[in-house]
Amino acid sequence: MLPFKLVYSDDYFLPIGSHVFPAEKYKRVHDRLLSTKVADATDFVAPHPATDDDILLVHTPQYVQKLKTGTLSAREELEMEVPYSPELVRAYWLAAGGSMLAADYALNDGVAISIGGGFHHAFPDHGEGFCMINDIAVAIRRMQADEKIRTAMTIDCDVHQGNGTAVIFAPAHVPGNRMPARPGFAANFADMARTRSASTDVFTISLHQENNYPAFKPPSSLDLNLPDGIGDAEYLAVLGNAISLGLDKFPQPELICYVAGADPYRDDQLGGLSLTIEGLKERDALVFRLAKAEGIPVMVTFAGGYAHKLEDTVTIHSNTVVAAKEIYEGK
Numbered sequence: 497m498l499p500f501k502l503v504y505s506d507d508y509f510l511p512i513g514s515h516v517f518p519a520e521k522y523k524r525v526h527d528r529l530l531s532t533k534v535a536d537a538t539d540f541v542a543p544h545p546a547t548d549d550d551i552l553l554v555h556t557p558q559y560v561q562k563l564k565t566g567t568l569s570a571r572e573e574l575e576m577e578v579p580y581s582p583e584l585v586r587a588y589w590l591a592a593g594g595s596m597l598a599a600d601y602a603l604n605d606g607v608a609i610s611i612g613g614g615f616h617h618a619f620p621d622h623g624e625g626f627c628m629i630n631d632i633a634v635a636i637r638r639m640q641a642d643e644k645i646r647t648a649m650t651i652d653c654d655v656h657q658g659n660g661t662a663v664i665f666a667p668a669h670v671p672g673n674r675m676p677a678r679p680g681f682a683a684n685f686a687d688m689a690r691t692r693s694a695s696t697d698v699f700t701i702s703l704h705q706e707n708n709y710p711a712f713k714p715p716s717s718l719d720l721n722l723p724d725g726i727g728d729a730e731y732l733a734v735l736g737n738a739i740s741l742g743l744d745k746f747p748q749p750e751l752i753c754y755v756a757g758a759d760p761y762r763d764d765q766l767g768g769l770s771l772t773i774e775g776l777k778e779r780d781a782l783v784f785r786l787a788k789a790e791g792i793p794v795m796v797t798f799a800g801g802y803a804h805k806l807e808d809t810v811t812i813h814s815n816t817v818v819a820a821k822e823i824y825e826g827k
């Protein structure tokens with residue numbers, strides 16, 4: 497038995513037909529974790545869908561109304577890049593419920609992983625890039641509304657910038673600033689890093705490939721604009737620096753929401769970084785190790801993953817659970 501919960505439902509499946517987003521990955525990860533005996537059936541808990549009130553903590557009433565009545569414009573549906581259906585709406589409401597449940601379990605157990613979610617391109621009033629509802633933001637706002645946490649930090653390691661999350665938690669639309677060089681940090685860290693004044697209650701960190709979607713990157717609290725083709729060693733150094741800088745500027749967040757995208761992988765169809773499967777597991781371990789050392793609970797969502805071989809995406813996501821097991825077992 498794992499020392500933490502895995503939040504999962506077969507209904508995480510996104511009914512989007514033939515699509516670059518492999519909607520069957522969630523079930524494949526679930527099955528892999530069982531077949532490799534990383535987890536057993538008792539480690540999984542099933543989420544309930546978020547309520548409309550939960551969704552409205554982040555999203556505008558107008559947008560929620562359009563989703564519930566199927567009245568998105570053609571342009572809005574195009575921008576979402578997934579075909580609208582009432583079943584798809586239900587799947588995103590469930591993903592948000594899953595992230596809320598994972599956040600709740602993380603506060604109890606130190607860590608919890610939703611085998612889904614991470615839809616960081618969803619904005620308050622529209623969806624983008626396969627993302628309809630920003631489940632990460634809904635989970636944070638629910639925990640805050642229930643007074644379970646006051647502050648949170650997002651650590652978004654998907655290869656694409658977390659633009660929706662950045663806007664949702666932005667105190668104001670301010671331009672990013674260059675970072676001064678810091679002693680002990682990777683030599684090129686200052687070239688890649690951009691900071692903005694922190695939101696009072698949620699600090700957003702995004703590590704992403706600069707030359708990739710989204711074209712316009714609204715400032716996160718801390719953005720790391722990575723050059724094309726960056727490999728394991730350099731990525732891990734930058735990630736370690738980014739987290740320590742984040743915790744420096746925003747000490748002791750009460751929850752970390754780790755967005756463990758599988759698409760920084762070197763064989764990803766939509767990514768241009770060069771991390772290996774082993775490097776990605778080390779990335780996960782690094783986040784868990786630092787969070788555990790600081791005593792900060794971590795909630796994990798999966799976000800993107802478009803490897804040429806689906807098996808690789810399944811391995812990368814499954815390894816996130818293995819890394820958590822290795823770090824948190826015998827805590």
Ligand SMILES: [Zn+2]
Pocket residue numbers: 654655656757759799800801
């Ligand atoms: Zn992505």
